[in-house]
Amino acid sequence: MDFKGFDKKSLTFLESIRQNNNKEWFEAHKKEYEEYILNPSRLFVEEMGEHLMALEPTLNFEPKINKSLFRIYRDTRRMGANKVPLKHRIGFVFWQGGGKRLQSSGFYMHFSPDELFVAVGVRWFEKPMLDAYREYIKNDENREKLKNILDKITADGYKVIDKGYKRLPRGFDSDMSNADLALYKGMATYKVLKPELICDGDKLIDNLYKIYEDMLVLQQFMYEVSLRVKEDID
Numbered sequence: 556m557d558f559k560g561f562d563k564k565s566l567t568f569l570e571s572i573r574q575n576n577n578k579e580w581f582e583a584h585k586k587e588y589e590e591y592i593l594n595p596s597r598l599f600v601e602e603m604g605e606h607l608m609a610l611e612p613t614l615n616f617e618p619k620i621n622k623s624l625f626r627i628y629r630d631t632r633r634m635g636a637n638k639v640p641l642k643h644r645i646g647f648v649f650w651q652g653g654g655k656r657l658q659s660s661g662f663y664m665h666f667s668p669d670e671l672f673v674a675v676g677v678r679w680f681e682k683p684m685l686d687a688y689r690e691y692i693k694n695d696e697n698r699e700k701l702k703n704i705l706d707k708i709t710a711d712g713y714k715v716i717d718k719g720y721k722r723l724p725r726g727f728d729s730d731m732s733n734a735d736l737a738l739y740k741g742m743a744t745y746k747v748l749k750p751e752l753i754c755d756g757d758k759l760i761d762n763l764y765k766i767y768e769d770m771l772v773l774q775q776f777m778y779e780v781s782l783r784v785k786e787d788i789d
């Protein structure tokens with residue numbers, strides 16, 4: 556079965572989750588979740604994944620929860636986590652490499668009633684990836700390469716996630732060219748679109764493919780970083 560897009564009711568359903576965010580409500584509306592969210596999400600992963608393999612043949616994708624799909628339930632056990640039990644946005648990831656799916660460079664997307672968010676890279680670093688990133692950009696040529704990549708991406712109208720640190724880490728100083736690249740807690744580029752785009756399957760796939768193609772150079776850079784992670788992150 557081909558992916559035709561998400562029903563318009565999918566955005567209405569997610570808004571209903573936001574207004575009725577409790578497990579009892581969700582259990583009573585489980586069939587709607589499967590019809591409007593889960594089933595078309597699986598088809599989307601297959602369709603988008605096949606397209607993305609034209610850009611990166613070694614990409615990983617699988618239309619399963621905790622693979623390319625995310626759980627609808629939040630992990631509320633973590634300190635500081637959002638304690639609302641359900642997510643009102645639906646995310647997808649297509650990742651490259653053998654590490655954790657969110658610590659491997661990848662193509663990401665989520666949609667909610669508010670936005671369609673499209674991104675490439677690693678949105679936040681756990682320590683092994685942070686160490687690998689900093690070690691990689693200690694090299695002057697690699698920092699210059701990354702700076703040129705970000706300049707090109709922003710010139711094309713995309714945004715880069717904000718820096719997360721204020722002080723340069725050990726091994727970097729203000730005299731180094733582009734030393735501020737060491738201040739990032741993640742390295743990713745993104746674009747925000749109107750959520751209604753998800754309702755037209757062909758337009759959604761075409762738009763995402765063009766965006767991911769433009770962002771591919773950062774994807775490839777961050778994949779090179781991931782290959783230098785010293786700790787097994789499977």
